[in-house]
Amino acid sequence: MLNRPLSFFRAAWSAFADGFYPPTCLGCGRSLWLWRDAFLCAECENNWSWLNDNGCRRCGEPLGRYAAGVCQRCRTKKPAFTRAIAVAPYREGATDALVKDFKYHGNRRLAKPLAELLAARIRRCWSLDEIDWLTAVPLHPDRYAWRGYNQSWLLVEELAARLPLPAAAVLRRVRDTPAQANLPVEARRQNLRDAFAATAPLTGKKILLIDDVLTTGATANECARALRHAGATRVFVATFAR
Numbered sequence: 001m002l003n004r005p006l007s008f009f010r011a012a013w014s015a016f017a018d019g020f021y022p023p024t025c026l027g028c029g030r031s032l033w034l035w036r037d038a039f040l041c042a043e044c045e046n047n048w049s050w051l052n053d054n055g056c057r058r059c060g061e062p063l064g065r066y067a068a069g070v071c072q073r074c075r076t077k078k079p080a081f082t083r084a085i086a087v088a089p090y091r092e093g094a095t096d097a098l099v100k101d102f103k104y105h106g107n108r109r110l111a112k113p114l115a116e117l118l119a120a121r122i123r124r125c126w127s128l129d130e131i132d133w134l135t136a137v138p139l140h141p142d143r144y145a146w147r148g149y150n151q152s153w154l155l156v157e158e159l160a161a162r163l164p165l166p167a168a169a170v171l172r173r174v175r176d177t178p179a180q181a182n183l184p185v186e187a188r189r190q191n192l193r194d195a196f197a198a199t200a201p202l203t204g205k206k207i208l209l210i211d212d213v214l215t216t217g218a219t220a221n222e223c224a225r226a227l228r229h230a231g232a233t234r235v236f237v238a239t240f241a242r
């Protein structure tokens with residue numbers, strides 16, 4: 001569960017900073033009382049599902065209740081990233097709608113609250129002096145032109161305002177790839193092969209890669225491969241949903 005008491009001042013400030021836009025619940029859109037948590041109403045907070053820290057130690061995949069360690073997929077094929085974490089399970093509760101709103105329906109304002117939750121999760125999972133730079137999974141320029149923003153980079157900017165970590169655009173998409181959603185795991189890997197490249201040498205750097213959603217991990221894995229190819233020693237991955 002959320003363990004993040006928000007003060008009246010904080011909520012008031014965030015309302016002020018958002019240009020007096022009344023804070024509304026991320027789950028149901030209801031207006032929130034100023035002294036309440038600025039992200040979720042009490043009902044949604046109670047019903048929201050969050051991921052715990054008991055998933056696979058590499059990819060974060062939820063494991064059986066009594067299982068501990070690394071999932072079958074990571075055991076078969078070790079990912080190029082060190083560890084992936086996420087805040088909430090995709091396709092459960094309102095997470096799905098939230099992510100779609102953020103990604104496809106132009107609701108950029110969601111970057112702040114999503115990054116707030118993600119920042120709390122990152123602080124809990126890693127010591128920040130293990131990380132040099134924040135970066136995002138890049139969009140292909142064509143897709144960027146069409147959408148007008150890279151939702152993952154919006155998260156990076158909000159995270160950089162909350163964590164003592166600089167943001168650096170160290171990845172670019174070398175080629176566009178067909179939509180991943182309907183492809184099976186192995187096809188996703190093939191589809192993304194060499195789709196990303198680093199923009200600079202990254203010798204010895206430890207990078208925290210941000211994306212909105214992690215599904216099979218194929219995108220994170222390809223990005224991590226490109227970063228490591230450029231010399232990064234460790235790549236951590238944090239997404240809002242998985």
Ligand SMILES: [Zn+2]
Nearest residue numbers: 025028041044
């Ligand atoms: Zn609500």
Ligand SMILES: [Zn+2]
Nearest residue numbers: 056059071074
């Ligand atoms: Zn795993």
